[in-house]
Amino acid sequence: MAIPHAEYPDLRGRRILICRPEPEASRLAEQFGAAGAETRVLPLIERQPLPETPERRTVLLGLDEFAHVIAVSPFAARLLLDEIDTWWPQIPMGLQWYGVGAGTAAVLASHGLATHQPDAGWTSEALLALPTLARFEGERVLLAKGENGRELIRETLEARGARVTPLALYRRDRPRYAAGEIHAALDTFAPEAIITLSGETLNNLIALGANSSHNLYDRLLIVPADRVAKQARAAGFTTLCIPGSLADNDIVAAVALQFAGRDGGSGKAK
Incomplete structure (x- = not known):
């Protein structure tokens, strides 16, 4: 069910890595930014x-x-x-x-x-x-x-x-990123949540993470459907969320509510 933007819990200071293709990635980043989140766009599919x-x-x-x-x-x-x-x-x-x-x-x-x-x-x-x-x-x-x-x-x-x-x-195609770009997105930025809205995107993330010291597997992972959730669990991801729809505002709401649930509604990670 869609959740009105005004009901979003506070996402200020949360770090969100968006792995959608462009232009969808930048559009979603704007929605997360409006909710106060810090974002990094790292498309893992080029069309x-x-x-x-x-x-x-x-x-x-x-x-x-x-x-x-x-x-x-x-x-x-x-x-x-x-x-x-x-x-x-x-x-x-x-x-x-x-x-x-x-x-x-x-x-x-x-x-x-x-x-x-x-x-x-x-x-x-x-x-x-x-x-x-x-x-x-x-x-x-x-x-x-x-x-x-x-x-x-x-x-x-x-x-x-x-x-x-x-x-x-x-x-x-899977984009090619320099080692410095990967380090900046996964290690320096250290995302708390990662948006992967297809099985192919998830596979590309796993391949990318193999060359990073950051532990992606304990991050909140947003996936589009049960099929991809099963794929993620088999790969070792432990915290998964399927949003109410793939509309931008519903993705933002799903992430916000996941964090709020973890934090007992305080808006900060425990």
Whole structure:
């Protein structure tokens, strides 16, 4: 449940490391700063649009042949809409649009598209629970995604009778940081909480921490879903939190309430 900004406990002096990609990382840092926290942005995923190919252009030119269009992330939704605008003066009628999570749905809705999204949850599993995706009789589904992402949506929908066309629009890379940058972010800054909102981000954090003397495993770790929480526990993290949603204000609220709970509401760590 979303928590109004005015109800945030005091985050003054708290140190928050944000490992989201840009521009989401800097936007979230502003929200934490407004609550009084000190922040350091260290994106652990870089997203690069993939070059256009004749095959991808052919798929998009046949957009009106699909019954459903799914975007797995806000970045995928923006890239998809940009390419559709290139080839279609007007988006074909009759398509059903879906966003994995409220942020993705908001990007599609900002383009004037009526968009399906889960009532609760922001994962692929939550999207797949929608009644309109429960059963197919050979309908075509366009899946806008990143390169080498999870295959759960495609595999599940194909098992339900859909003909799914994956459309890879971007790739994700792990940024390269100099030793001094890593030391500054993990050792000198010494974060009390770390924001890792994907399994890939978590893996990159673990790899980065292997070259640091800072013990990341006892920090408060913010993860997006149970799947990533299990991954974190298996790696040795001990203090995990899944926010009420991945909206910026809910992430800030979740961190603030975690600290308040630890401190008996005093706002300072025990």
